Amino acid sequence: MHLCYFDENKHSEQNPNFYIGGLIIPDRHALELEDTLSQIAFNFFGTRTLTSQSEMHGKDLFHGKGNAKGRKLAERVQVFKDITRFLVNNQIPVRIILIDVKRHREKYMYPMPEYRLGLMLILERFAEYVEEADDLGLVFGDFEADEVTSAVVDFSEFKSQGKTPMQFGRPLGRLLDTVYFTHSHHSRFLQVADIIVYMANRYEGVTEIPDKWHEKEVKAAWDMLRASGDVVIKRWP
Numbered sequence: 001m002h003l004c005y006f007d008e009n010k011h012s013e014q015n016p017n018f019y020i021g022g023l024i025i026p027d028r029h030a031l032e033l034e035d036t037l038s039q040i041a042f043n044f045f046g047t048r049t050l051t052s053q054s055e056m057h058g059k060d061l062f063h064g065k066g067n068a069k070g071r072k073l074a075e076r077v078q079v080f081k082d083i084t085r086f087l088v089n090n091q092i093p094v095r096i097i098l099i100d101v102k103r104h105r106e107k108y109m110y111p112m113p114e115y116r117l118g119l120m121l122i123l124e125r126f127a128e129y130v131e132e133a134d135d136l137g138l139v140f141g142d143f144e145a146d147e148v149t150s151a152v153v154d155f156s157e158f159k160s161q162g163k164t165p166m167q168f169g170r171p172l173g174r175l176l177d178t179v180y181f182t183h184s185h186h187s188r189f190l191q192v193a194d195i196i197v198y199m200a201n202r203y204e205g206v207t208e209i210p211d212k213w214h215e216k217e218v219k220a221a222w223d224m225l226r227a228s229g230d231v232v233i234k235r236w237p
Contacts, residue, residue: 017100018101020097023094024094024129062076073213095125096196098200098233099118116151120158120164123164140179140189142181152178
């Protein structure tokens with residue numbers, strides 16, 4: 001069994017691309033991987049307990065907001081480095097969907113909503129991976145109140161139809177049951193998905209960044225993940 005975790009960003013004029021993606025965990029290693037993440041959280045927060053006050057959240061860590069407010073810049077950057085090292089050292093598969101929202105809406109007369117499209121595409125990537133591994137998968141997402149019901153219905157429809165509704169749609173039969181949603185502060189793996197999406201949104205395809213120490217350090221972490229990790233990014237359209 002493989003456990004598949006995803007999160008997404010909020011696109012806007014400042015963030016014109018919609019990212020949705022995350023990581024795939026083999027269940028036989030889940031306990032030791034979770035223990036490593038708990039240690040990373042403990043190093044920063046001083047606790048392993050899963051609460052909103054000990055949540056590793058990419059945006060807050062980078063900007064020193066929320067539960068990272070008042071913490072030293074080097075300590076916050078270290079979390080990005082630790083998560084990157086965790087992914088690379090364990091060769092954890094990372095799958096990401098990048099939707100250019102402007103191009104998507106211009107290309108199609110009746111464009112599919114970005115979240116629905118992104119969910120469909122990331123489910124295809126998860127299903128593709130577990131099929132290649134000749135295994136089954138369970139999917140977990142960050143709880144978004146306005147998306148949960150439609151996401152569960154969509155997933156059920158895709159499975160009952162035999163494949164996703166694309167020209168070259170893929171079967172999702174190896175993904176079991178439903179999409180399970182929970183708040184990210186209840187899952188270290190969802191927190192990693194959040195950090196992955198945050199770094200991708202900030203640095204993927206970017207060649208010039210502000211001349212600031214923390215920008216260079218976190219981008220270097222992203223570049224290391226892209227170069228050394230098992231990362232696949234699907235671009236749309």
